Amino acid sequence: MCNWKKIIFQTGIIAGFGVFFSCGNSGEQQVNQQKKKSQKNALSIIRNDDCLNCHNIQDKTVGPPYNEIAKRYETNNENIKNLSDKIINGGGGIWGGAQMSKHPFLKSRDASKIVRWILSLDSEEVLKITQIPGLSIQDLKDKPIEKGISFRFYSPENHNFSSSLPEIAESVSPLDELFVPQIHFKGKSVFSPISESFYLIAKGKLKIEKVGKYFFKMEKSGKGELSINNRVVISDSEEDQEIVLDLTQGSHDFSLKYLSSKGEETLSLQWIVPGDEYYSVIPVEFFE
Numbered sequence: 001m002c003n004w005k006k007i008i009f010q011t012g013i014i015a016g017f018g019v020f021f022s023c024g025n026s027g028e029q030q031v032n033q034q035k036k037k038s039q040k041n042a043l044s045i046i047r048n049d050d051c052l053n054c055h056n057i058q059d060k061t062v063g064p065p066y067n068e069i070a071k072r073y074e075t076n077n078e079n080i081k082n083l084s085d086k087i088i089n090g091g092g093g094i095w096g097g098a099q100m101s102k103h104p105f106l107k108s109r110d111a112s113k114i115v116r117w118i119l120s121l122d123s124e125e126v127l128k129i130t131q132i133p134g135l136s137i138q139d140l141k142d143k144p145i146e147k148g149i150s151f152r153f154y155s156p157e158n159h160n161f162s163s164s165l166p167e168i169a170e171s172v173s174p175l176d177e178l179f180v181p182q183i184h185f186k187g188k189s190v191f192s193p194i195s196e197s198f199y200l201i202a203k204g205k206l207k208i209e210k211v212g213k214y215f216f217k218m219e220k221s222g223k224g225e226l227s228i229n230n231r232v233v234i235s236d237s238e239e240d241q242e243i244v245l246d247l248t249q250g251s252h253d254f255s256l257k258y259l260s261s262k263g264e265e266t267l268s269l270q271w272i273v274p275g276d277e278y279y280s281v282i283p284v285e286f287f288e
């Protein structure tokens, strides 16, 4: 587990004060703010409330992950009503020992907007967004690109998940290296002609234009770890698949380590940018 989630929690509180201090605005400004508020999508309401202290989309934390809630309940008016009431009133007893806190200030309209979004997470339309065809190393070798994310493949003996930085001794030469436009590999022979077992180090820079909270998700069949600005943000553990980070404008170093799973491989790096509601594969234009 990493401590970034705690930092976000603290900045959340500071942001809360920001809202408090801005109450003295002129009437016109208040109306504008209200308008903006009512246009907020479900995920921005969640981002601005305390939900992320206890819930992730994918990972189990204090509360159940939202995609598990989506799998449990059908989308119908009764479930939308009951779950909205539960968020407002709090409570427990369904998912295990923990209790959800009350959210008496959440409007019931916003609560049902949130519930609709949560329940949409396992719908076909939403799942389709990340079911775009994966890349293959052979295709990239046939049509090499000159910029993008640097992929270096090493023999698996060189892997080291215990150090936080994916550094490998200068003296170790990679089995192969190339640039890739996206991290989205899914299937049996997507990494051929690289040997069946390998250790991969991917490095690049992410260009961030919109300041705000970014969700990152790493889907992996083998062992894998993601670092942003030289900090491990997604560790190699089954429960740790996603992270929410406050990113500033500019360029951010990222690196990823992956140890092949031999056979069916999945390695996909996805995000939700501020303003969006669903995961998508990070597109090429965001990599320097």
Ligand code: HEC
Binding pocket: 046, 049, 050, 051, 052, 053, 054, 055, 062, 063, 064, 069, 083, 086, 087, 091, 092, 093, 094, 095, 096, 097, 098, 099, 100, 101, 103, 106, 114, 115, 118
């Ligand atoms: C203090 C931690 C905490 C916070 C904050 C929190 N939740 Fe929960 N949430 C939980 C726990 C624990 C459960 C499981 C409760 C149970 O087992 O019935 C849960 C359950 C849920 C459920 C499923 C309820 C059910 O009956 O199946 C939804 C939907 C939900 N939370 C949404 C939210 C939203 C939206 C927010 C923010 C407005 C939020 N939660 C804030 C801890 C929290």
